[in-house]
Amino acid sequence: MRHTISVLVENKFGVLSRVAGLFSGRGYNIESLSVGETIDPQLSIMTIVTTGDDQIIEQITKQLNKLIDVIKVVDLTEIDHVEREMVLVKVAPKQEDKAEVLRLTEIFRGRVVDSSPRTYTVEITGDERKIEAFVELMKPFGIKEFVRTGKIAIAREGVKR
Amino acid sequence: MKMLGAQIVIECLKREGVKHIFGYPGGVVLNIFDLLYDDRDIQVILTRHEQGAVHAADGYARSTGKPGVALVTSGPGATNTVTGIATAYMDSIPIVVFSGQVPTMLIGNDAFQEADIVGITRPCTKHNYLVKDVKDLARIIREAFHIATTGRPGPVLIDLPKDVTSDKTQFVWPESVSLRGYNPKYEGNRWMIKQAAHAIQKAKRAVIVAGGGVIHSDATKELKELAEFTQIPVIMTLMGLGAFPGTHKLALGMPGMHGSYYANMAIQNSDLLIAVGMRFDDRVTGRIKDFAPEAKIIHIDIDPSSIRKNVRVDIPIVGDAKRVLKGILNVLKEEKEKNQWDEIRKAWLKQINRWKKEHPLTYEYDENVIKPQFVVEKLYELTKGDAIVATEVGQNQMWAAQFFKLNRPRSWLTSGGLGTMGYGFPAAMGAQVAHPNKTVIDIAGDGSIQMNIQELATCVTYKLPVKVAILNNRYLGMVRQWQELFYRERYSYSHLDTVPDFVKVAEAYGAVGLRAEHPSEVEPVIREALKVKDRPVFMDFIVDWKEKVFPMVPAGAAIHEMIFGEEKRPKKEKKLRAVK
Numbered sequence: 001m002r003h004t005i006s007v008l009v010e011n012k013f014g015v016l017s018r019v020a021g022l023f024s025g026r027g028y029n030i031e032s033l034s035v036g037e038t039i040d041p042q043l044s045i046m047t048i049v050t051t052g053d054d055q056i057i058e059q060i061t062k063q064l065n066k067l068i069d070v071i072k073v074v075d076l077t078e079i080d081h082v083e084r085e086m087v088l089v090k091v092a093p094k095q096e097d098k099a100e101v102l103r104l105t106e107i108f109r110g111r112v113v114d115s116s117p118r119t120y121t122v123e124i125t126g127d128e129r130k131i132e133a134f135v136e137l138m139k140p141f142g143i144k145e146f147v148r149t150g151k152i153a154i155a156r157e158g159v160k161r
Numbered sequence: 162m163k164m165l166g167a168q169i170v171i172e173c174l175k176r177e178g179v180k181h182i183f184g185y186p187g188g189v190v191l192n193i194f195d196l197l198y199d200d201r202d203i204q205v206i207l208t209r210h211e212q213g214a215v216h217a218a219d220g221y222a223r224s225t226g227k228p229g230v231a232l233v234t235s236g237p238g239a240t241n242t243v244t245g246i247a248t249a250y251m252d253s254i255p256i257v258v259f260s261g262q263v264p265t266m267l268i269g270n271d272a273f274q275e276a277d278i279v280g281i282t283r284p285c286t287k288h289n290y291l292v293k294d295v296k297d298l299a300r301i302i303r304e305a306f307h308i309a310t311t312g313r314p315g316p317v318l319i320d321l322p323k324d325v326t327s328d329k330t331q332f333v334w335p336e337s338v339s340l341r342g343y344n345p346k347y348e349g350n351r352w353m354i355k356q357a358a359h360a361i362q363k364a365k366r367a368v369i370v371a372g373g374g375v376i377h378s379d380a381t382k383e384l385k386e387l388a389e390f391t392q393i394p395v396i397m398t399l400m401g402l403g404a405f406p407g408t409h410k411l412a413l414g415m416p417g418m419h420g421s422y423y424a425n426m427a428i429q430n431s432d433l434l435i436a437v438g439m440r441f442d443d444r445v446t447g448r449i450k451d452f453a454p455e456a457k458i459i460h461i462d463i464d465p466s467s468i469r470k471n472v473r474v475d476i477p478i479v480g481d482a483k484r485v486l487k488g489i490l491n492v493l494k495e496e497k498e499k500n501q502w503d504e505i506r507k508a509w510l511k512q513i514n515r516w517k518k519e520h521p522l523t524y525e526y527d528e529n530v531i532k533p534q535f536v537v538e539k540l541y542e543l544t545k546g547d548a549i550v551a552t553e554v555g556q557n558q559m560w561a562a563q564f565f566k567l568n569r570p571r572s573w574l575t576s577g578g579l580g581t582m583g584y585g586f587p588a589a590m591g592a593q594v595a596h597p598n599k600t601v602i603d604i605a606g607d608g609s610i611q612m613n614i615q616e617l618a619t620c621v622t623y624k625l626p627v628k629v630a631i632l633n634n635r636y637l638g639m640v641r642q643w644q645e646l647f648y649r650e651r652y653s654y655s656h657l658d659t660v661p662d663f664v665k666v667a668e669a670y671g672a673v674g675l676r677a678e679h680p681s682e683v684e685p686v687i688r689e690a691l692k693v694k695d696r697p698v699f700m701d702f703i704v705d706w707k708e709k710v711f712p713m714v715p716a717g718a719a720i721h722e723m724i725f726g727e728e729k730r731p732k733k734e735k736k737l738r739a740v741k
Contacts, residue, residue, distance in 0.1 A: 009342075010342060014279065014283075014291075017280070017283065018283060021283055021284055022284075025284045055469065058469060059466060059470060062465050062466035063466050065465070065466075066464070066465075066466055067342070068287075068288045068308060068340060068342050068343045069342055070342050071341050071342040
């Protein structure tokens, strides 16, 4: 099963490689990982999406907790939470399709962040399903480039951790 | 007071109570070595290889319970420590390794003798540091010792760029350590402790399996009390040897691949398995799905990640072995009187005794050829068991584990997890530094001893009378054993064609060299060796090269599926160059 794990860590050099090394060294896989500073600049949060059976996820959580620079590990999968991801898609539609691309972008509440005579770069934010759906719709128009941030996630307020 | 980084290092070491450093100098650590030159409180033991320095620090730590310290230079000096660090990591041994590093402004430039040792050792240290600012130095050293010695112990490395050791700063000794990401849990959950006690009361066929954690947490007294109070037999893993007296009537020896028949049978037939400070290594469990099939499992460990890693656990207790065992005992003492236990265990202990008689740990004595087990037995007999025993890895290690009955903790130095050949001799040397008046023996093979043989020079220099018993069969014996049993007797690259004359090697270094080629010479050689108090001794025992370690659980088998010596196929030994 897929799990989204939120890891509060010391914002120091080398912490990312400790976490990444733990996953590669023990044969766990990382589907996505995103890191950023928190309000407290001494801390960062890593959101890691990984897959494994219950025993593997238990080990991942325990092994993460063992790292000295890891302060807190929360498996968000077990609690109600919000997940978001952002993608930037550069599409190169034919002249007659341009309007359709803009219309779909609007339906998905995306934004065109860059345009050129031949391309639009669209920013879309949402959960995984929304992003997948948008990407599927864009494919026929010709995707030139595509980048995604990896998931970030946060527990809903009032949820006991 | 303003101090140089190098002075801070030494001041911190003193405040941590360090008396000995195992080290090897080089360019970037000269600032520190210069200060050690006339320091009166800290003695540096100059080894002949950095790997030897780290194993020595490890042996020092295992035999004392205090952290061992090594100091090496950058680049190759640092990379040479990796095997030692990984060895300590797998066996949870508290050591602190200081490595030099090129000056901070050169880091990343592929400078002379530069290696990213923090990156290299990241997966085999409990934690590691690169000190970038002399202001952080005292705090980092304090944290390193704290991390190495608390919770589940382990090695910590501190990488010291040369300029950090020559920069000056105000010295402030941090009175306490606060790490928000590190809070080992010592107290076991009280409800779980109660559950464990109740399970013990209900069990008819209970067995304790004690690991290295019992020794680390100093819980041998509590373990003995629990075992005696409840009349539960005790099995010790390779790392746990010495945690419970080996000669005690409740002691069943070692489990697993080369464990005793009765230990393995007791586990397989138990209805309750109490695992204390052990981590269900694959060499202990054999085929995991058939391990202890009827047993409820209580698992006590300070490291939460050890629990449910390999086996299902019914009653997990995260905590310090000493406190948890005490807790269980208290509950039991409140609820039941002692006399009932004998009654409950009667049938079970009787069954175990039957197993003991069926297949005792034994070997066939030969009056013409020295059997390696005979050497170990004689060492045990002539030291009356009062020795610190180190081993290398392979057959020598298993025979030592089987036939040297240890009665005290911290008297057994062996690389259990990593299985490092070349560990025993430098580890014995480290233990001898800590215990100058004790008999320290390394039980070695002719293969292993050659992996760190250079430390003879260190032992001679510092007058360390380490006794090395080389079970010389001219083979990588354990490899040969597997090849004989599982690879159709194809002895691919396991015969050590050229083995040096160990007596001459010893003498060349200024040590004592002795040899025994006949069983009648074994005792005199050991007696002679034990008399030497001022230099190391090599005892070269020319042993039966055909001898194998039994019982044996073949890889992938369940632990009751053991093979024994007498079951071996009819003798069809291929003609191989005879030994000697």
